[in-house]
Amino acid sequence: MINVGIAGASGYTGVELVKLISNHPKAKLCAVTSNSYKGKSLTDIFPSMRGFENLICEDLDIKSLSKKIDVIFLALPHKVSMQHVPTMLENNIRVVDLSADYRFTDAAAYESAYQTHTSKDLLKQSVYGLSELYRDQIKASTLVGNPGCYPTSILLPLLPLLKEGLIQPAGIISDSKSGVSGAGRSLSLSAHFCEANESFNPYKVGNHRHTPEINEILSLHSQQPVSITFVPHLLPLTRGMMSTIYARVTDTATQDKIRKTYDNYYGDEPFVRLLNKGMYPAISHVKGTNCCDIGIHFDETSRQLIMVSAIDNLLKGAAGQAVQNMNIMFGLDDKTGLNRVQGPL
Numbered sequence: 001m002i003n004v005g006i007a008g009a010s011g012y013t014g015v016e017l018v019k020l021i022s023n024h025p026k027a028k029l030c031a032v033t034s035n036s037y038k039g040k041s042l043t044d045i046f047p048s049m050r051g052f053e054n055l056i057c058e059d060l061d062i063k064s065l066s067k068k069i070d071v072i073f074l075a076l077p078h079k080v081s082m083q084h085v086p087t088m089l090e091n092n093i094r095v096v097d098l099s100a101d102y103r104f105t106d107a108a109a110y111e112s113a114y115q116t117h118t119s120k121d122l123l124k125q126s127v128y129g130l131s132e133l134y135r136d137q138i139k140a141s142t143l144v145g146n147p148g149c150y151p152t153s154i155l156l157p158l159l160p161l162l163k164e165g166l167i168q169p170a171g172i173i174s175d176s177k178s179g180v181s182g183a184g185r186s187l188s189l190s191a192h193f194c195e196a197n198e199s200f201n202p203y204k205v206g207n208h209r210h211t212p213e214i215n216e217i218l219s220l221h222s223q224q225p226v227s228i229t230f231v232p233h234l235l236p237l238t239r240g241m242m243s244t245i246y247a248r249v250t251d252t253a254t255q256d257k258i259r260k261t262y263d264n265y266y267g268d269e270p271f272v273r274l275l276n277k278g279m280y281p282a283i284s285h286v287k288g289t290n291c292c293d294i295g296i297h298f299d300e301t302s303r304q305l306i307m308v309s310a311i312d313n314l315l316k317g318a319a320g321q322a323v324q325n326m327n328i329m330f331g332l333d334d335k336t337g338l339n340r341v342q343g344p345l
């Protein structure tokens with residue numbers, strides 16, 4: 001059994017992790033932490049979590065945690081994770097960090113979006129946790145920077161085609177939409193019911209913090225630096241995310257080559273599903289699963305490719321992918337403890 005701790009269990013991704021680890025056949029939930037609910041049970045915080053009365057939130061005390069856990073999920077805000085990770089690694093605790101603190105290799109790119117990084121040395125050691133594309137590095141890693149939710153929905157469709165030279169690095173556009181749980185559990189005006197309900201709006205146009213993350217990863221897999229146009233929108237839904245991505249193909253690309261490339265990269269992957277020609281994803285089809293569904297439309301005349309992807313932002317976009325990464329780190333099958341098929345909704 002893998003002994004697991006979850007820091008930030010009182011947040012939206014933290015509580016998803018609690019549910020996943022509690023049902024995981026090879027992992028045991030040994031500790032949960034919260035900043036403001038210390039001493040309270042998960043049932044006190046989330047009345048729907050019946051049966052978790054004995055799971056009491058504790059302080060993030062690394063010495064005490066190191067006696068009982070092998071791995072910790074950090075469902076903490078950016079900048080908070082980096083205060084703890086160096087000591088966790090020194091105490092032989094493996095880390096899957098859901099914040100942005102260890103997603104970058106280039107500290108300057110991190111700092112362009114999040115300001116000062118205080119544990120830059122560890123960026124050389126951390127591995128980007130996009131499970132399907134970084135599996136070999138994740139296997140050998142003690143520190144995984146779990147990808148952002150928008151980056152997951154954008155990189156999964158783009159990376160295989162970019163790596164194989166089938167799309168042009170210039171002029172890629174992603175028009176993306178997220179449910180409100182993407183903003184986390186703490187209160188904010190834009191996540192207020194009356195602001196989000198029955199509405200739909202773009203936000204952080206031209207300056208969203210995920211743009212440098214997406215560009216860094218795309219550029220690492222491209223012949224030339226990539227600078228994507230990324231526009232996020234807020235959907236009046238609790239959970240779910242969709243990205244509609246536009247790219248120009250290269251001269252060598254054909255419909256057949258594009259589909260075969262996806263098949264080569266994802267044919268054996270349990271959680272990435274390329275839909276048949278003419279079929280497109282829906283948020284309702286991936287909600288509650290760790291899946292990323294992808295549908296494509298290729299216009300031979302204009303040489304324009306449209307890729308549409310859908311994920312559950314709290315699962316493949318956060319807690320589900322984090323558990324998939326833990327499975328890979330500990331030599332388990334990716335699917336262990338994760339859903340490919342929705343339960344009753």
Ligand SMILES: NC(=O)C1=CN([C@@H]2O[C@H](COP(=O)(O)OP(=O)(O)OC[C@H]3O[C@@H](n4cnc5c(N)ncnc54)[C@H](OP(=O)(O)O)[C@@H]3O)[C@@H](O)[C@H]2O)C=CC1
Binds near residue numbers: 009011036077149313
């Ligand atoms: N929501 C999403 O869809 C996604 C989120 N992420 C990332 O995952 C992380 C968690 O997100 P999410 O669950 O949405 O956030 P929430 O705001 O819902 O939860 C944040 C958690 O962090 C705890 N916390 C806050 N400040 C501190 C602190 N100074 N010290 C210790 N604990 C602290 C909170 O504890 P308490 O409330 O008890 O004070 C809470 O448990 C973030 O980095 C986020 O960007 C990544 C992908 C998708």
Ligand SMILES: CC(=O)N[C@@H](CCC(=O)OP(=O)(O)O)C(=O)O
Binds near residue numbers: 099100148184
């Ligand atoms: C709707 C909403 O506000 N979404 C968040 C992104 C989700 C998230 O948590 O970002 P990370 O994946 O980097 O942690 C945002 O736009 O900042």
